[in-house]
Amino acid sequence: xxxxxxxxxxxxxxxxxxxxxxxxxxxxxxxxxxxxxxxxxxxxxxxxxxxxxxxxxxxxxxxxxxxxxxxxxxxxxxxxxxxxxxxxxxxxxxxxxxxxxxxxxxxxxxxxxxxxxxxxxxxxxxxxxxxxxxxxxxxxxxxxxxxxxxxxxxxxxxxxxxxxxxxxxxxxxxxxxxxxx
Numbered sequence: 001x002x003x004x005x006x007x008x009x010x011x012x013x014x015x016x017x018x019x020x021x022x023x024x025x026x027x028x029x030x031x032x033x034x035x036x037x038x039x040x041x042x043x044x045x046x047x048x049x050x051x052x053x054x055x056x057x058x059x060x061x062x063x064x065x066x067x068x069x070x071x072x073x074x075x076x077x078x079x080x081x082x083x084x085x086x087x088x089x090x091x092x093x094x095x096x097x098x099x100x101x102x103x104x105x106x107x108x109x110x111x112x113x114x115x116x117x118x119x120x121x122x123x124x125x126x127x128x129x130x131x132x133x134x135x136x137x138x139x140x141x142x143x144x145x146x147x148x149x150x151x152x153x154x155x156x157x158x159x160x161x162x163x164x165x166x167x168x169x170x171x172x173x174x175x176x177x178x179x180x181x
Contacts, residue, residue, distance in 0.1 A: 012045065012049045012052075013049065013052040013053060014045060014048040014049055014052055015048075015052050016047070016048040016051035016052050016055075017051070017052070017055075017056075018059070019047075019048075019051040019055060019061065020048070020051075022061060022099060022102075022103075023044055023047050023048055023051070023095075024044075025102070026043070026044065026047065026095050026098055026099070027040050027043075027044045029098060030043060030044075042087070042091060043091040043094060043095065046087075046088045046091035046092055046095075047091065047092060047095045049088075050072055050088075050092055053072070053075075054068055054071070054072050055068075061099055061103070061105060062105055062106075064096075064108045065108050066108050066109065066110075066111070066112055068108065069089075069092065069108055069109055069112055070112065072088075072092075073085055073088075073089060073115060076088055076115075077115055082115045082116060082117045082118065083117045085115045086114045086115045086116075086117050089112075089114040089115060090114060092109065093109050093114070096108060096109045097109075130151070130155060133151050134148065134151055137150075137151055150164065153167075153179065166178075167179050
């Protein structure tokens with residue numbers, strides 16, 4: 001397993017310049033197909049970022065070749081995770097498939113492969129670590145009881161922290177609660 005790469009501190013440059021018209025048409029097509037707003041945003045931002053970063057000085061999409069895509073992927077892989085680079089690849093792939101049909105242009109991604117994504121092992125607590133956590137939370141104060149309840153929910157359900165943080169509990173209104181203790 002490789003160590004995660006630090007994220008790039010600069011914000012993405014999304015000014016696609018002369019390429020924006022086709023990107024907007026692509027977004028319209030995605031919307032007309034009923035794609036989720038988040039999918040449309042992710043796909044269009046990926047194409048905008050590629051155009052803004054890799055295509056300054058170019059006059060048309062026809063000038064984009066497979067080497068441009070490969071250089072972009074190599075750059076992404078040097079700064080981001082394989083999974084993120086693969087998502088960016090797939091967004092570009094959808095755009096160039098659409099553009100090839102729409103404008104009858106060659107697809108610069110034909111024959112290319114997406115970055116390989118390997119499964120990440122998620123660290124889990126050992127039985128001994130859970131026991132130590134439970135002992136550290138033992139007590140009668142509000143904070144100790146709260147922490148004991150949190151550990152019990154984690155242990156019983158495997159819930160993620162963000163999901164747990166969003167749970168509502170009101171002992172006076174069981175119907176308004178997401179969990180029974």
